[in-house]
Amino acid sequence: MASEEAFDSALDLLRRLNPKDTAKNVDLLCQIAPSLTEDLLESVDVPLSIRKCKKSGREYLCCDYNRDGDSWRSPWSNEFDPPLEDGEGVPQSDKVRKMETKANDAFDVYRELYYEGGISSVYFWDLENDDFAGCVLLKKSVSPISKSSGGWDSIHVFETIGRGRTAQYKLTSTVILSLGADAESLGSMDLSGNMVRQVEQEMSVEDDSSHVANIGKMVEAMELNMRNLLQEVYFGKAKDVVGDLRSIPSLSETNRDRATQREMISSMSK
Structure with missing residues (x-):
């Protein structure tokens, strides 16, 4: 330590x-x-890196939860690259591995519907007393177009504690947003940062598939909430600040518009 x-x-x-x-x-x-x-x-939390599964040929995301030393576990093959005999963080029970597989399929559909591209990966691991935890990773990058770029990385880490016919879920979500632009009218602009939110919820459970559905609902609601907050904090505030500090029209045009506005107000008052 x-x-x-x-x-x-x-x-x-x-x-x-x-x-x-x-x-x-x-x-x-x-x-x-x-x-x-x-x-x-x-x-x-850092932006997620991407690797390709040698067995399935599919891309997957890397974070600390599928890492063991310098090796990374693919959610598609459940194997480490470079290979490890006894890697940590691998689902120990068939039940948890099956849920991990179902969750990867479910969030692959979610990613396509909400992000229209990008990459998703889901990792589960066993806890004590037949409980489990995991993380849902989503990444979407925008290729530079006209000197503009952007990236979205969301990391949702959850813990599930069974309580008979219900389960207590604790979800910690982190969104890393990066936007950049370089234009003659505005100059260079870089908007980067992250946001962390946490929520706990108890939901009913009928079978193992219920866990995947419950986690999906929580992640979907959390992402919607965080997107709205980012829109208000990042884009709304940034627009206000940039609007107060910088003006795209020339100073003469701005002064002329202000003079016209004052003249109209003066004539209306008379």
Whole structure:
């Protein structure tokens, strides 16, 4: 375990740097202080990376929950790349693995309907007393068009505690948003950051498929809520700030419009 003071200092530094470069900054911190590597990778959310499953040929997303050292587990083949004999984070029971497979199929449809592209991956793992936990990953990137780019990464980590005919779900969701534009009229603009929200809910359970449906409903509701908040906070506020600080029309046009407005108000008052 890294020293608490060094770890807090690293997190404090990351909070003051551009969120767009979080992945690069975490990598640099790991090189400077190797003892912080595990703690930083477990605690800091970075944009999801993409790998291709050698067995199925399908792409999947990588995070700390499907990582064991330098190997990553594919949700499609349930195998690590590079191969590991006893990798951690693999579903220990057939029941959890079957639910993981169903969840991957379900969120693949969700991804296509809501994102019209991108990549999704779902990982489950066993807990004590026949309970389980997992994470749902979604990523959509926009290829640079006319010097514009954008990326959306959502990480939904959940824990399920069974209570007979019901189950208690605890969901922690993180959205990482990155937008960039470079135009002659506006100049360079970079809007990057992340948002974290948490919710708990108790829902009825009939069989194992109910867990997949319940988790899907919670993730869908959480993403809708966070998208609305991001629209208000990111886009609404940014538009207000940019509108107050910068003007696309020339100063002479702005002054002429203001003069016309004053003249109209003056004539109406007379």
